[in-house]
Amino acid sequence: MKKCLDTYALVEIGKANPKFTVYFEEELVITDLTLAEFYFVILKEDNQKSADYWFRKLEPYSVGVNKEILKTAMDYRYNNKKRRISFFDAVGYIYAVKNNLIFVTGDKEFENIKKVEFKK
Numbered sequence: 001m002k003k004c005l006d007t008y009a010l011v012e013i014g015k016a017n018p019k020f021t022v023y024f025e026e027e028l029v030i031t032d033l034t035l036a037e038f039y040f041v042i043l044k045e046d047n048q049k050s051a052d053y054w055f056r057k058l059e060p061y062s063v064g065v066n067k068e069i070l071k072t073a074m075d076y077r078y079n080n081k082k083r084r085i086s087f088f089d090a091v092g093y094i095y096a097v098k099n100n101l102i103f104v105t106g107d108k109e110f111e112n113i114k115k116v117e118f119k120k
Contacts, residue, residue, distance in 0.1 A: 002027040003117065004096035006089055006105040010038040012119075014054060019119055023104065028061055031095050035062045037088045069095050083109045
């Protein structure tokens, strides 16, 4: 089944973690918002050159998110506010659910959640 990666998974890929680099051997997508968040993380933690490299490498996997997904994601985030789900993760998760994908993350907020592949 096709996978939708979150920023946690992308950070682990950036660190060459073999538990996560295997996803390049599968069909995968990343929302544009997740790509933007990851770009910012790399820019902040490394440098512009590295951020640009990862942006170009991941851009072919990037997909846009429509307004209905954004609205549903904010409803999901609101209805699960005790779990403290980030904006970006809520969007990625709802995008995955609505498109029959598996959401890949290591964020504890998604442990034991339906349609999630949780990896630490």
